[in-house]
Amino acid sequence: MAAWAAGILALLVVVPLAARRGFDDLLATHWNAFGEPNGSLPLWAVVLVPVAVWIVLVAGAVFLRAARRWRGAVLVSCGVLLAGEQVAIVRANLDHADWRDADSVTLWVVVTVVAAGAAGLVGMLVSGRPASPVSPGQGPKMDIPAGERRVWLARTENPWLYALSAVAGVVALAALLVGLGDLARPMWLLIVPFLFVSMTVSACSSVRVRVAERGMDVAFGPLGWPVRRWDAADIEWARAENRTPAQVGGWGYRLSGLGTTVMLRSGECLVIRARGKNFAVSVDDAERGAALLNSLAGARTELP
Known part of the structure; x- marks a missing residue:
């Protein structure tokens, strides 16, 4: 879409x-x-x-x-x-x-x-029909030896979204050049929305996920901003699921019956349940990230 x-x-x-x-x-x-x-x-x-x-x-x-x-x-x-x-x-x-x-x-x-x-x-x-929410379930866990710290990193990019961002940017630039020839023309009314579209699509074109002792960070776009963060203690469970754009309503940052999904490519996604809401992001090796998150979340809840 x-x-x-x-x-x-x-x-x-x-x-x-x-x-x-x-x-x-x-x-x-x-x-x-x-x-x-x-x-x-x-x-x-x-x-x-x-x-x-x-x-x-x-x-x-x-x-x-x-x-x-x-x-x-x-x-x-x-x-x-x-x-x-x-x-x-x-x-x-x-x-x-x-x-x-x-x-x-x-x-x-x-x-x-x-x-x-x-x-x-x-x-x-x-x-088709909207996808039904996935019922909660227990995900995999990872054995972490005492005194050891582990970090899981993953990154996914969508070159097509990068291309769409570039097209919107070119249109904004063309409107700027056209307006330079006649300052009386309000071409900025075209520049602003297309520049906004270019920046927004660019921010949804790539994602970097980091799972560490404190929880999970998801950074968007080539600049790694904005960033969404979840504390390990707030994560109820994590698991890997296969999802498609048709299930979540398209590409990019999507809201659907499955919750929030950052859909950059079909296939494996890391899904978490935190603060009563579901969040998913399409990344490789999602099962390992889910296992580490479940272990970290369990360790936090067991602390006195």
Whole structure:
């Protein structure tokens, strides 16, 4: 889903900016019942409005605990709808010096609405039912000789998320360069959201996990920040599980019926139960990390 979100975002920006020499600064954006244009917006608004709507939709899908099948259907359907409308507006205004001469968009809008409805249905079917929470259970343990200290380290990266972060960064840079030619254009309204997307996706592109005597640290992104920490005494249990993006609702930092999952690749994940909540991160050798965590947590709870 991260690739879909970034792809729609890039299309909403690139299509009007790439064709900007084919029309005036004002573009027709509203048509009457007879297919005649009767409303217009400047180019920057044509880009910014659907981008803002899309960012709000994606943010809601990531942070709200809605049912996963409805969340996927809404994102797929709205993505097709916004992209289709953007292409229709650019196509209708292309090669017209005055927005009042823009072509009709009736046929294109009808096709877009039908395609959005079909895409939403497909998204719902593909998403399937939300995953059920995993019941608590006792994980493996590691024998630690007296007086010995052990540390477990793991790191995972997702090159595709790095690429999506780079694409958003390039769009922000392109908007900056375009704005330098005419300071009257509020291109910063494009720079800020795309820069934010680039930094956010970059932070979810890699993860470093450290298990030591004090507990577990999970550091995000190439700079190792932000960091989430759990004390060993707060961890009820830890274990290794195999999970897929389909189970948790996509890539990156996900909230689902399974709890919080940092999904960077399919397969083995380290899962912990702490402070009444589940947290999972996709890393290799997760069983060894879980065994060390269970031993450390048990040792802390046994202390007088």
